[in-house]
Amino acid sequence: MKPSRLHPLALVLMIGGSLIKYSPVFIFGFWRDFAHGTLNQEDVLSTAALLAIVAGLIALASLVRYWRFRYTLGTSGITIESGLWRKQSTHIPYANIQTLQRQQWFFLQPFGLERLSIETAGKADKKAEATLAAVPTRVAVAIEAHRHPDQPVTPTAADAPDHTYTADAHALNLYALTSLGVIPIITGLLWLVNKADDLAPKAWVASVEATLAHLALALTLGLAVLVLVLGMGLSYLNLWQKYYRFTLTATGETLTTTRGLLARNTVSVRTQRIQAVRAKASILRQWCHLTTVQGLTASRAADDESDDDLVLMPVVTTAKVLATMQPFIAWLPATMPPLTRPVATTRWRFARNAAMGYAIVAGLALVASWLWWPPGRLWVTGGAGLLLVLGTAQGAYAARQTGVAVLDTNRIVAQSGHWFAQETFFIRRATVQTVSRAQSLWMAPLGLTHLTLNLRKGNGNEAVTLKYLNAATVTAVMTWFQPHDSH
Numbered sequence: 001m002k003p004s005r006l007h008p009l010a011l012v013l014m015i016g017g018s019l020i021k022y023s024p025v026f027i028f029g030f031w032r033d034f035a036h037g038t039l040n041q042e043d044v045l046s047t048a049a050l051l052a053i054v055a056g057l058i059a060l061a062s063l064v065r066y067w068r069f070r071y072t073l074g075t076s077g078i079t080i081e082s083g084l085w086r087k088q089s090t091h092i093p094y095a096n097i098q099t100l101q102r103q104q105w106f107f108l109q110p111f112g113l114e115r116l117s118i119e120t121a122g123k124a125d126k127k128a129e130a131t132l133a134a135v136p137t138r139v140a141v142a143i144e145a146h147r148h149p150d151q152p153v154t155p156t157a158a159d160a161p162d163h164t165y166t167a168d169a170h171a172l173n174l175y176a177l178t179s180l181g182v183i184p185i186i187t188g189l190l191w192l193v194n195k196a197d198d199l200a201p202k203a204w205v206a207s208v209e210a211t212l213a214h215l216a217l218a219l220t221l222g223l224a225v226l227v228l229v230l231g232m233g234l235s236y237l238n239l240w241q242k243y244y245r246f247t248l249t250a251t252g253e254t255l256t257t258t259r260g261l262l263a264r265n266t267v268s269v270r271t272q273r274i275q276a277v278r279a280k281a282s283i284l285r286q287w288c289h290l291t292t293v294q295g296l297t298a299s300r301a302a303d304d305e306s307d308d309d310l311v312l313m314p315v316v317t318t319a320k321v322l323a324t325m326q327p328f329i330a331w332l333p334a335t336m337p338p339l340t341r342p343v344a345t346t347r348w349r350f351a352r353n354a355a356m357g358y359a360i361v362a363g364l365a366l367v368a369s370w371l372w373w374p375p376g377r378l379w380v381t382g383g384a385g386l387l388l389v390l391g392t393a394q395g396a397y398a399a400r401q402t403g404v405a406v407l408d409t410n411r412i413v414a415q416s417g418h419w420f421a422q423e424t425f426f427i428r429r430a431t432v433q434t435v436s437r438a439q440s441l442w443m444a445p446l447g448l449t450h451l452t453l454n455l456r457k458g459n460g461n462e463a464v465t466l467k468y469l470n471a472a473t474v475t476a477v478m479t480w481f482q483p484h485d486s487h
Contacts, residue, residue, distance in 0.1 A: 003070040003081070007113050010069075010134035014062040022058060071132060073142055078118065080130050092129055094146040096120045098273055098298055099310070101128070102140050102266040112137055144268065148254060161249035161256075163327040167314055171290065172246070175315035176239040177232075178284045243314045250328045255295075257311065269310060271329055273297055275431040275455045276462070278309065279321050283397065283420040291318045293325055298456045309457070331411065332426055339403025339415055342468040346448060347399035349468055354395030358387040394420060402466050404451065404473065406480050414453060414464050425464050431455060435481040437474050449474040 061084060070081040077093040097118055104114040114137055117128035132139065244261035256268040275296040285291065293316060294309040316324050326332045342350075362384030369380035401417025412432075415424045438450040451474045453464040 003072045004135075006066065006069055006071075006132060007111070007134040007136070009108070009111065009113060010132075011062060011066040013115075013133050014066055015059050018058045018062055019055065022054070071130075071135075071139075073139070073146075075146075077146075078130070078143065080132075090130060092118060092120060094143065097143070097147055099267055099269045100140065100143060100147070102137075103260075103263050104137075104266075105263040108134065114140065116140055116143075118143075148252070148270075161251045163250040165248040165313065165324065165328070167243060167246040171315045171317070172240060172243055174288055174290055175243070175285075175292075176236040178282070178288055178290065179235050179239050243311075246314055248312055248328065255312070255328060259314075267310060269295070269297060274310075274329070275457060276428070277312070277325065277329060277332060277426040279318075279424040279426075281318065281422050283422075285315075286318075286422060289318045290315050291321050292316075293321060296455060296457045296462055331428060333407055333411070333413070336424075337405040337407060337413055339405045339413065340470070340473045341403040342399060342448075343470065346446070346468045347396065350399035350402075351392045351395035354398065355388055355391040358391030362387045394418075399468075402468070404466055404469065404477060406476060409480070412453075412477065412480065414466060416464065416466055425453075425455075427453065427455065427464075429481060432481060433461070435478055437478065439471070443468075447471045451477060453477075 065082070065084050068081070068083055068087065072079045077091055077096075079089065079091045081087060081089050097120060099119045101117040101119070102114050103117070108114055113134045116130075116132040116135060116139065118130040118132075120129045241261040243259050246257070246259040249256045249258075253271050254268055255271060255274075256266060258264060258266045275298065278294045278296060279291050280294060281291045292311065293313040295312050296309050312328070313324065322332055322335060326334060365380050366377075366384055369377045373380070397420055398417040401415055401422045403415045405413045407413060410429050412427050412429070413424065414427065415422065417423070432453055433456055434454045436452045436454070438452070439448070443449065447470060448468050449471045451466045451469055455462040455464065
């Protein structure tokens with residue numbers, strides 16, 4: 001095919017993305033004029049003129065990038081030419097594509113356009129190997145046809161997906177309501193409230209403080225409730241729209257996920273590209289018997305709350321995880337096997353180790369309070385005690401979640417717990433990069449060993465570490481990992 005340009009709407013997206021990226025510059029420019037509480041028309045106009053010049057330069061740079069961008073769908077791969085100051089050419093063989101992500105915002109749908117992200121296992125950062133900002137949907141269809149020549153380009157009724165899963169609306173509501181993503185949102189809102197004095201004009205702040213001085217306690221309580229409700233509401237709406245109408249389909253050896261309200265996101269990956277399957281649940285979701293299922297791939301194929309792993313099922317009842325997932329990934333076990341766990345007499349070591357980490361932080365805080373903040377000693381001492389209790393509880397939780405089971409010569413199950421979240425990994429031997437064990441001098445007489453399974457994930461490594469296992473159990477895993485005679 002001949003080289004093609006992006007749709008003109010891509011230029012709008014490029015300019016908008018660049019302006020958002022540099023938005024702190026614009027905010028700071030106007031904040032400088034308003035911060036003193038007095039407005040000088042001449043200063044405001046000069047700032048606006050300067051920022052207009054910056055916006056113009058940003059738009060000009062985006063125009064050059066758009067004009068120099070070309071993509072070509074060849075017989076063996078896709079070639080992309082791009083660059084602002086210098087020309088860069090990238091060729092991606094179809095066989096090397098790990099995942100193809102399709103994102104169609106609501107304003108692109110009337111034009112039949114979408115954003116494509118092409119990811120391979122060879123990139124060194126979190127950006128996709130190539131991104132096509134706005135192209136016709138037929139481009140993705142053509143790439144998929146080259147990636148999977150054994151599958152029809154235009155499916156018919158006879159070519160319907162082998163299996164389909166759609167997330168239940170009730171479960172999605174529970175998933176959004178039990179999200180710990182509310183914590184960073186509330187933290188950010190509290191920071192904004194705390195910085196209001198610095199960000200707002202001094203005269204305005206003084207006027208508001210004088211008016212509401214007699215309502216200080218009620219105002220504080222009201223703000224706390226408002227921040228909590230607003231944070232929970234934003235977290236809920238964000239997750240609900242992100243996984244709206246989530247669907248997982250299996251067609252041959254290809255898994256495809258589709259989700260989103262404001263933007264429909266479609267990700268396709270071959271099952272052999274999946275390094276491992278992870279079932280994950282925070283302690284809050286464990287109480288609700290809910291689990292998230294993710295696929296670890298050698299690319300940044302996901303958009304979950306806290307990591308980059310491909311979400312195969314945002315939420316499913318814990319007891320039904322394997323029964324629901326096995327039709328999509330055949331090598332998963334039918335039922336959860338019994339795990340070999342650290343013996344009860346060694347579990348206190350998990351709590352000790354976690355508490356020691358918190359004790360260092362608490363100790364430094366106590367020393368700082370005694371040296372530089374005597375009035376706050378009581379508060380810091382109480383906080384230090386809470387940290388120790390939290391660390392001990394976290395270690396005890398991790399001890400109860402740790403375990404491993406060798407299913408057969410090709411499969412293993414490993415479970416761990418950290419930060420009050422349980423993670424269960426279902427792994428094939430062929431995808432394990434290395435297996436290592438560690439044993440300190442005082443662990444050897446007790447027959448205890450740490451075990452680590454290293455998997456390829458995204459741009460780096462996923463280390464599944466299981467601590468304080470019996471040495472015989474670790475030896476069995478090391479033996480399992482050794483090459484086996486095919487005969």
